[in-house]
Amino acid sequence: MHELGIVFSAIDTLEEVGREGSLSSISSVTLELGEVSGVVDSYLLDCWRWAADRSDLLRGSELLIKAAPAVSVCDACGRTYPTVEHGRVCPYCQSADTELLTGRQIEILEVVAT
Ligand SMILES: [Zn+2]
Numbered sequence: 001m002h003e004l005g006i007v008f009s010a011i012d013t014l015e016e017v018g019r020e021g022s023l024s025s026i027s028s029v030t031l032e033l034g035e036v037s038g039v040v041d042s043y044l045l046d047c048w049r050w051a052a053d054r055s056d057l058l059r060g061s062e063l064l065i066k067a068a069p070a071v072s073v074c075d076a077c078g079r080t081y082p083t084v085e086h087g088r089v090c091p092y093c094q095s096a097d098t099e100l101l102t103g104r105q106i107e108i109l110e111v112v113a114t
Contacts, residue, residue, distance in 0.1 A: 003043040006106055007051045011058060013108060018057045023113045028062040030110040034103040035070040035084055070103025 014026060033039055045063055052058040070083035076095035083103055089096050 003039055004047045004051070006039060006044065007047040010106075010108060011051055011055055014111065015055065015057055017111065018113075021113070023057065025056075025114045026058050026061050026111055027114040028064055028110075028112045029058075029108060030064040030066055032066045032068050032105060032107045032109045034068050034105040036100070036103040037106050038104075039106065041065050066109060068103065068105060071101045072098045072103075073101045074098045 010029070010031065014029065017023070018026065031044075033041070033044075044065065048063040052061050052063070071080050072083040072086070072088075072090075073080045074090035074093060074095055075097040077090060077093040079090065079092050080101060081091050083100060085091075088098055090098050
């Protein structure tokens with residue numbers, strides 16, 4: 001289960017941040033989730049609820065998800081375009097010589113301590 005692994009790794013990071021910053025509890029965490037990260041929001045939230053409530057630092061905390069659009073760049077014409085809409089083929093020159101620039105990220109954006 002992909003989502004649970006993500007949650008465990010985020011919680012590890014947050015507990016480290018909490019120790020370094022001497023935080024006693026966190027009320028909300030904002031996670032940036034790329035459009036093509038393959039993560040299902042509702043699973044992620046379920047996993048969060050289960051795992052966060054087992055952490056002293058994160059008990060009762062809320063997970064907020066901010067979706068980040070996926071963007072690809074075309075190596076043939078150098079333009080960028082939205083990945084989800086056009087897939088692997090450049091909408092400007094129809095080249096398939098494209099790569100994903102951003103959209104797979106799973107990053108902690110913001111942490112609110114109480
Ligand atoms: Zn192109």
